[in-house]
Amino acid sequence: MRVAGTRTYAAPREQVWQVLNDPAEMAGLMPGVESFEIEDETHWKAKVKVPLGLGSMRMSINFEQTESQPPEHARLHAKGNGVGAIMSMETAFHLSEEAGGTGMQWEADVRIFGQVASMGQRVIQPIVNQQVQNVLNAIDERVSATQAEGGEAAPETGSSAAEEGVHPGSPEAYSKEPEGPTQSA
């Protein structure tokens, strides 16, 4: 499943890049992360609890940063293992300077294999949507916090409607917004 979108931050590109490239900080902000470990500059590990229909699934995920061109572009590969599921994700973002801020184009290709993929087809797509929104929210929060620390204004363009606590299957989770993800199967 491919998801992609754009986002604008009212902060300088270097500042956004700093947030996006601080995995430990990011992990702390993302929901569902139970532990996080940095192996070296380009390899990280996380244990994540993913909501799945009526229950949840624990996954061990290995991240590898496969490309990095500060402050413009980075690419990440993630592979996760859980009981009855394997997750594989390729994700990348491009940062561009725009008037008064930074534009971000991002994309992710998420693949799930195993029994969970067979049984959970109906819930996987909204879950991926929700997780993506959670990541974007985390970035927003972190950028605005960094801005606040620097005594500057909060971001001017908004975050996501898929707030924490919204059930991934609920209609709110699907609600379109200008900068939300677009999908193609």
Next chain:
Amino acid sequence: MSSTTTAPERVEAPQKGFAGQSIPRKEDRRLVQGQGVYADDVRRHEMGYVHFVRSPYAHAAITSIDVSKAAALEGVYGTLIGEEVAALTDPFFQLSVPPGSEIKDYALAVGKVRFVGDTVAAVVARTRELARDAAELVEVEYEPLPVVIDPQRALDDGAAVLHEDAGSNLVWEGTFDWGDFDAALAEADRVVRIDRLHFDRFSSTPLETSGAVVEYDRGTGQWTLHANNQFPGFAIIMMGPALRAGMDKLRFVSQDIGGGFGNKICTHPQLVALCLLARKLNRPVQWTEWRTDQHTGNSHGNERVFLDVEVPVKADGTMLGFRCKAIDDAGAYSRYEPLGCIIWAQVTPGLYRWRNVHIDFTQVVTNKSPCGPNRGYSRMQHLWFTERLIDIVAHELELDPVEIRKRNYIRAEEMPYETPNGCVYDSGDYARCLDIALGLVGYDGLEERRKEAESRGKLLGVGIGSTLDSGTNNFGQSQLLNPDLQFSGNNEVATVKLDIFGEVVVTLGTTPQGQSHETTASQVVADLLGVTPDDVQVRAGHDSYWNTHAGFSGTYASQFAVTGLGAVKGATEMLADQIRRLAAVILGADGPEGIELDGGFAKRVDNPEAALPFMACGAIINANNAGLPPELDDVTLNCRYVYRPPFQVPDTERKFGNLTLTYAMQIHVCVLEVDPETGVYEILDYAAVDDCGRRIHPQIVEGQVHGATAHGLGAAMFESFPYDEEGTPLAANFYEYHVPHALDMPPLKTDAIESPSPFTSLGTKGMGEGGGASIHAVCAALQDALRAAGNAIVTDSHNPYHRVWELLENPEASRALVRVEAS
């Protein structure tokens, strides 16, 4: 006529002439009391439980397997991986010619996986749960590969190749050409062309999944498999060479089996893995397949696409044959395939007098669960196709579906009828059965019901499904695929003996899965020996060590009533003759013909007072045999008979010959009502008329008719095994794969006629598979209903509500696939 809606009929045992009566079933006492013994009931001291690690990928290279964490867990007894299997066994024998013959298939995946559910490793532990948990600790690294899902794309340039040894995804291809199709085109007034018809992938879901307890005796080098495999003859042929063991080292034992339907034939890969584990760990091992594994990793029914179909038709509705291309999707491995490429030819023209047939047949592998026999195996796909042809032709030429059938049906007076490819339909009266079925649903009043439905905004449709259930294979048909194969004919065995206390004991070579072999065998024996079925002890189950095992022993392909009962009859006649010879000597009669068997006695015909009880006969031969005259030297009262049907080896050049001995027939009529807003439909009325020759036990036959009807309705309406574009199966459990419940069944009206087979010793025909008539009938009824709402053509065998909605929304898409041209 009988009906499921009436109270159960009271069954009373007659005093004589037991064959033909619905006597109480012998099996029921133990089964209704929960005293059956299934594979999962078998327990052995210190046995270990096996869990298979299965592939989450449809196609991937295995880069590493690490079992160390699982093996280190307390209570884990051991593991097995593909490299060990490749070192210890040979690949399973392949039936095809190149390139399919080059496929290397082992008990576990070696080097790569080819479908989701492919077995990668096995873990054995103290408990089932521990084995399953430990299996999660097996670390397998995969390198995913591109997948092949669509059989029509499997041979494209650049398509990923599943089996590098074969070098192609082709399993088998060949042309079947009988009659003169070009002449038929010239003779026809019209030609109906259909671009594509599709028979969907589904399977059977026996209540009992596959399973086994396997023991290895290091002293004798022998394995004992308490397995629910339904065709031990085939399993032993596959497993012996793979395990590099003599066939006698594989002892198959089963008692009760909870449904088979064909998908308990190809369990030999798992059984070989169990054999290796039992030997490696020096401990009995137990495996019961999980339901999800049954859905994703057991054999599925063949998916088939029919392309570029041409049907020459005369102005009066006489159809002269057909030409098409067929592509069969075998899934990832050919484990019983490519036999599906020939088995359809048992019923080449369906029930019709079509003489000119041309099929270019191709079978390919795809990254899906392997296919294999499934109730109606390969003929069901083909008979659905012939029924679609008749209904699409009728629809397009505005001919009556009843009249066009009667015009094209093979007639009762033409029986026995030789088909264009040399099969001989033994007996039957199709038109008469159709009339009976139409009467059951009140066909003459249906136009009024249609109007009444219209007044409520509903679409009423009626459809006919006429089908054949060909039984008792001539395994020589395998030579039409591969002339080097050394299989032909068929056989089954039974022993019947008289024991010391006069007990009649019958042993069968079959592996019943609910078909009541103990009951029907006792009926046949009772009539021949002049006793009652209660006097006949039929051993439950099968044991290949009982000397009641022949090369093709098992229960499959609609044959017990012919081969199994044929063997029982043969052995019983031998025993009856021996009893008469013995009694003639003891009672001083002129010869065996001077003795009759009646009421458990051997009596002199000329003086019934001179009678020897069976108990005395059994005691004399078995325990009191001093001083018997030499002419009784060969009398053992323990008689073994192997029934061999009268077959010839088919002509491999012309692909011509008799491929099956009997042709049971079913005609179904379905009346349904469609909601044009939603595509939801409901079956209002349903009739099934069966002709399987002489019925030994009509109630058991009726049960098979009900089961086959339900099975077909499931396939028509609910049951499908779809895959996504990554090769992930989307119906991995009963949540997604809906099997009809009792409440999903329509009111069912049944009737039967009996056209005894002239070719079988009892006049019987096998009939357990049913031929998928309900799939054909539902498709026909839907097409009839949709006539008034866009006139869509039903081109798929599987029509869930959303598919019907598509046909209603966009009938042009299906209509574009069909054309009528002047010849």
